Amino acid sequence: MRVEPELILEPMVDGLLSDVLAEPERLSTMVEALGSPLNVVVPERIAENAEKYRALYQTHRLRGRTYFAHKANRSSALIHGLVAGRCGVDVSSLGELRHVLAVGFTGDRVIATGPKDAEFLWLAARVGAVVNADSREELAELAAMVARFGPAPVPVMIRLSGFDSPGVPILSRPSRFGIHTRELDAVLDLLDEHRDVLHLLGLSYHLDTTGVEEKALALEGCLLAMHRARNRGFTPTAVDIGGGFGVNYLADRSQWENYTTELGIALLGGRPPMTWQNHGYGLRAEAGTLRGALGVYPAYREVSGPRYLDELLSWESPSLGRTLATLLLENLYELYIEPGRGLTDQCGLTLARVVEVRTTLNGEVLVRVAANSHDVSTEDHAVLMDPVLLPERPGTPVGVYLTGNLCLEDDFLTRRRVTLPREPAPGDLLAFVNTAGYFMDFAADHALMQPIAHTVAVYRDAGGWSWCLDEQYWPGKGDSS
Ligand SMILES: Cc1ncc(COP(=O)(O)O)c(C=O)c1O
Known part of the structure; x- marks a missing residue:
């Protein structure tokens, strides 16, 4: 599937979260040990x-x-x-x-x-x-x-x-x-x-x-x-x-403007659907006209x-x-x-391991992760931003749907097709950034007896960063105190 650049919604990331994302192998070991999903907070x-x-x-x-x-x-x-x-x-x-x-x-x-x-x-x-x-x-x-x-x-x-x-x-x-x-x-x-x-x-x-x-x-x-x-x-x-x-969630204003414009065009049939079953986030096409109001958070x-x-x-x-x-x-x-x-801006991210990648009969790529829409509830709050695929590897961009681990038809981490820089493979990680405000644990539950995320705290230490379990953090940790 050809991926158009106007469908990218690159998240805003800075500070210690950027440093954390720069060490995917370490994150992978943490998820291996503590399970997926895993929340990371920056006190x-x-x-x-x-x-x-x-x-x-x-x-x-x-x-x-x-x-x-x-x-x-x-x-x-x-x-x-x-x-x-x-x-x-x-x-x-x-x-x-x-x-x-x-x-x-x-x-x-x-x-x-x-x-x-x-x-x-x-x-x-x-x-x-x-x-x-x-x-x-x-x-x-x-x-x-x-x-x-x-x-x-x-x-x-x-x-x-x-x-x-x-x-x-x-x-x-x-x-x-x-x-x-x-x-x-x-x-x-x-x-x-x-x-x-x-x-x-x-x-x-x-x-x-x-x-x-x-x-x-x-x-x-x-x-x-x-x-x-x-x-x-x-x-x-x-x-x-x-x-x-x-909070401003996105790195680029024009990406946001293009995306919302293209969504309207897709709903009117002017381009292939950008969302699962042409979900309109509050908009709908009626006799060639867009009706309703776009009910999403102004992510940029x-x-x-x-x-x-x-x-x-x-x-x-x-x-x-x-x-x-x-x-x-x-x-x-x-x-x-x-x-x-x-x-809580830039105070946390949620990691989820890719479990399965499959292509449907009509060519949609479904990426299932070991997490669900309650663990990363950006969709509940109508915040649209792409996750970061780890590790970085060369490849061709691909548009995928992110599905969750619940046996429920509508368990999508997002109902829009997201653009990833390459096709993911089982074992890769998806990092959903800036989730500390309402998206990482507000809605998390044990539906289907699926595990909910452990939370770890990261802090500056010895020129890099260290981590500990959430409940073991206190301000004396690390060398920045
Ligand atoms: C009474 C009250 N104060 C503060 C807040 C925090 O709002 P926000 O997270 O949008 O800053 C809320 C959110 O529901 C609230 O109900």
Whole structure:
């Protein structure tokens, strides 16, 4: 099959991950010993990433805290990578809270977000974590618990949603989380009743969107809500804007643009299908026209991570007439952020061994790996990028489908045909890079009693790199500490 260069989506790789990929024989031995799939994490990198967010605070002369959204990855090594620095952790379950406490975080560096059951609330309150409340019911439960068991007062934030735009309407997507801004007064009434046990530290939002405008509207809405709370005699001091600053996954902008253009052409029948059964990622052809919307993550992003946050803070509020950073500064508000994906950028990869290569009757090459679509869940998150085939060898590029080890018709690691530099052979490795944010263990399960990946941590050592089991990593490993 002829492979066109416009179908390549080369991943962005840098830092220690590049050095790791440069030693395929060593990786092969590791997979031999520990099994496929195998996750590799880079704890030093998450600490460096956290410092980049911190530097941005200095640029805008803001004070506040960065909390790593733990849900992005279960690794202990990544949490260890942060514990010696100044970053906190955002935990969304009792298990995550116990995990960070065991690694060495004190409660005052933790914020508890998301839906919470009684045990989670109890431990969060007990260790002095900030409780970012999701509902009035949760606040009432917390107040009753603290009144009975202490210690009071517990610092709380209120997660808001449903921000109304003054002037030109900006779509603010509905969320099942948080308290609608129109219910703020009722929540303040409740906090009024429980002033002895709950202390309103601030207001928050988290929006699952890449749109800066939508986030700016929400931040502005929080600032206005802070004002309302102060008018009621509360003294909130922090605004928490959640995460969602994003990652750039691809090395080349034109590859991304070409690929998405060609996908539309393929769906319209203008070229051979590029996806399994002409899957359209949200697009479909109807009477010669493309309908729907391309529902994929913008894998190539000029502005992501700290630069995205910079853009948000530099956004001029149309109704308040100044940048959002200036408004925070003028009010002496602290800024809290909870990046997950953004902090894990270049912090890990997942290795999978090639088990079988076969050609179907209609000429499609199917490459089956010892891993499945839950082990590398990029497709779930609609992130399109090619894996790296190891070892590098001369050959002719080939378009293949990557299938998994589950006895399920739709167990494809990706539903698009990926272009590899040569035909793979059993025993080769595929490295899926930049999987540390949500793709390596968020969805991993034991379906069909297949093994889930072990995780190892790599760190700089003796001019190269060394590795250890995830749970054995601590920041004193290696010679860069
Ligand atoms: C409350 C909250 N904060 C932070 C995050 C992290 O978002 P991201 O990984 O996109 O930065 C999430 C993700 O779901 C979240 O629910």
